[in-house]
Amino acid sequence: MTAKTNYSRRQLSLLVILRVLIGWHFLYEGLSKLFNPDWSSVAFLLDSKGFLSAFFQSLASNPEVLKVVDFLNVWGLILIGLGLILGLFTRISIIAGIALLGMYYLSHPPLVGYTFSVPSEGSYLWVNKNLIELASLAVLLVFPSWNHVGIDRFIFKNNRV
Amino acid sequence: MSNTENNNPEGVSRRDILKGMATVPVLGAFAYAFYRKRKHSRQLKNRILENIDISPDKDTEPVKSITGKKIRLGLIGFGIRGPQIAKAAGFLHPESVENLKMSAAKNSADKRYNDFIEQEDLNVEVTAVCDIFSVYAEKARQTGANIERKGKGAGFSDMPVIYDDYRELLADNNVDAVIIATPDHWHAPMAIEAARAGKHIYCEKPMSWSVEETYALRKAVKESGVVFQLGHQGRQTEAYNKAREVIDNNVIGAVNLIEVTTNRNTPNGAWVYPIHPEANEKTIDWKKFIGQAPWHDFSLERFFRWRCWWDYSTGLSGDLLTHEYDAMNQILGFGIPDKAVSSGGIYHFKDGRTVPDVLHTVFEFDDYDLTMMYSATLANSKPRGKIIMGHDGYMEVGSSLTVYPDRNSRRYSKKMEEGIIDPTIPILSYVPGKKSIDAVTSATEQYFAGRGLLYTYRGGKRVDTTHLHIKEWIDSIRSGNTPSCNIDQGFEEAITAHMGTMAYREGRQVKWDRENEKII
Known part of the structure; x- marks a missing residue:
């Protein structure tokens, strides 16, 4: 079982550092939105391009749906961030993080010919930071560190290493 | 693992606690950084907005059904x-x-x-x-x-x-x-x-x-x-009321120049409206159409595209300048101008019309030390907006409102030196539906706000200004x-538009005799 994998000290440290860094990023993205009374995902959704753009734009067209989307996004980011940093329900946090990043990526795919109203700060072709962060989370999922370092040690005692 | 306690799934050792809680201090660091960041942006906003008092958006009044007699x-x-x-x-x-x-x-x-x-x-x-x-x-x-x-x-x-x-x-x-x-x-x-x-x-x-x-x-x-x-x-445009507050608060300093524009480039925009297939001399009462206008034989063009002829229309002045003027009169309350000059011509639509398709009219308001320039074209649609220019900054007014500082402003020179105000970034931005008029501290926010993308669907439903x-x-x-x-605002609007039209048609400077209420 991968859940009981043993790592060298260096391997484990770097896995935990990567997990905490991604968690920090999620937590800040969530909190900065929570504390901005005017924040809404509407502009981001309306700016969507690509084969799923109709779906993302439809989320923005209904104020009630939009409220739910905003709520799930903000609290999703915050809870995923806390989960990654603390190693708390880490597995489900990572999976949720991958899903969220997947949606960000698919709503704004950096494909040839697409330009978005907020230009990104770097240069991207097919691969952008969302995709790299997503892949990093996938790595963290198959190299579990939460049974070593994280509150999950107390919750899932059978997997403790 | 050598530690025997680890083999007992039920027990919790000191080592367990250390490993389990190892990343908790990260949250402390996060909280500290988050607090510093928020404090910094709050201070920045406060410094930018020092001595500027713009009211927040009123909550939309609950819509009440009007009772009483129909x-x-x-x-x-x-x-x-x-x-x-x-x-x-x-x-x-x-x-x-x-x-x-x-x-x-x-x-x-x-x-x-x-x-x-x-x-x-x-x-x-x-x-x-x-x-x-x-x-x-x-x-x-x-x-x-x-x-x-x-x-x-x-x-x-x-x-x-x-x-x-x-x-x-x-x-x-x-x-x-x-x-x-x-x-x-x-x-x-x-x-x-x-x-x-x-x-x-x-x-x-x-x-x-x-x-x-x-x-x-x-x-x-x-x-x-x-x-x-x-x-x-x-x-009824909320951004105009906010613009008035910006002026009253002296945010952009003394205003000496206003630029308002019309930018259209379609047949419809140039009043070449479609002609109804059922329209003819039998279905239209032509005599009643003519009214006080000079007689002309029945003409479907003239009936449907009447804005193209002085006989029935007031041209760009009456149709579009009036909107721009009324917006500025609402914001600045300057009334009827003292002088007007105009120039322009029929450059693009050589369809027999008598009203110009490119027109510039310059109005002077002596008591306000102010000139308003109206620039109109029906042959290009580059948006040029409405801009109110003051010594300390300028304001772009539309459905939203953006105030930029001037790089040579005296009022903001100290803050620009300190790096609190950046002349390339607006100091104020207002978008309808947003909860407050705000100092702009994030580039992303400004980018969206400038495109009217933010807040469109917030604050309930959009309401037609008409x-x-x-x-x-x-x-x-x-x-x-x-x-x-x-009727008083209407009077000011009509006289101003007529001054612009007369200046164009008579090729001279037209003046307003305030004492006798006469155009001379």
Whole structure:
């Protein structure tokens, strides 16, 4: 079982550092939105391009749906961030993080010919930071560190290493 | 693992706790960094907004159904603008309702059907209609009868009466108030007679076609005491009220120059409207169309595209300059200018029209040390906006509002040196529906705000400004208050537009004699 994998000290440290860094990023993205009374995902959704753009734009067209989307996004980011940093329900946090990043990526795919109203700060072709962060989370999922370092040690005692 | 405790799944050792909680201190560091960041941006905002006091957006007032007796409307003129105003008053032809419905079914982002259905009921009814083109008259009647805002299969109950002559409509005791949406040369004659008949008036802009009738209309409205509203729905634009506060707060310093523009590049924008297939000498009462205009033989072009001829129209001045002027008069309250010069010509639309398609008019306001430049083209659509320029900054006004500091401002020089204010980033931004007028501290926020993408769907539903303008008129009729674009504002608008037109047509500087209220 991968859940009981043993790592060298260096391997484990770097896995935990990567997990905490991604968690920090999620937590800040969530909190900065929570504390901005005017924040809404509407502009981001309306700016969507690509084969799923109709779906993302439809989320923005209904104020009630939009409220739910905003709520799930903000609290999703915050809870995923806390989960990654603390190693708390880490597995489900990572999976949720991958899903969220997947949606960000698919709503704004950096494909040839697409330009978005907020230009990104770097240069991207097919691969952008969302995709790299997503892949990093996938790595963290198959190299579990939460049974070593994280509150999950107390919750899932059978997997403790 | 050598530690035996680890083999006991139930036990919790000191080592377990250390490993389990190892990352908790990260949260402490996060909290500290988050606090510092928020404190920094709050201080930055406070420093930028020092001595600037702009009110936050009022919460949208709960929409109340107007009670009391129904106000009975007569619609005069039902071409292009007439149906739009009727819609704003709550009446739309069943076919148009059906079209909106279908368009909403195809595209869920199209909210026009829903917006119309949810538009407040103003407790008014249409009892009479008048249009000299019989097809439009019948359309007006069916529109007025569609009280349930239904599409296909709408049942008509009480049909409004069709009058061939507006005088008969004005004599009808079942009409309390009229909406005038005819060609320009009919606005004042109809409004004067309506006032004399004691009917309240909503009149499309410009208020008058000739200078003389402007005085006569003001006199008639003041003597009769009817409630008069001129159709500048821009009066209801929240960003203009905020712009006024920005001026009152002296945020951009002394204003010496204003630039307002018209930028259109379509046949429709240049008044080349489609000609109705059923229009002919039998369906149109041509004599009634001519009215006070010089006689011309029957012409479908002239009937549908009347804005292209001075005979019936006031050109760019009356049609589009008036909107820009009224917005600025609302923000700055400068009234009638002292001088006007104009230049331009018919450069693009060589279709026999007599009104120019490129026009520049410069107005001077002596007491305000201020010039307003109006620049219009019907042959290019580059948006040039409305810009109010002051010594300390400039303001771009539209449906949103953005204030930029000037790099040579005296007021902000210290803050620019300290790096608190950056002349390339706006100091204030207001977008309708946003909860506050704010200092802009994030580039992303500015990027979205400038494109009007933010907040569009927040703060509930979007409301048509024409609806608000009609509602204000109806409310005023009930309460006896004066609406925002009343006869005095209308007088200022009409005289200003006439000054611009005269300066163009006579090729000279035109002046306003304030003492005697005469254009010289």
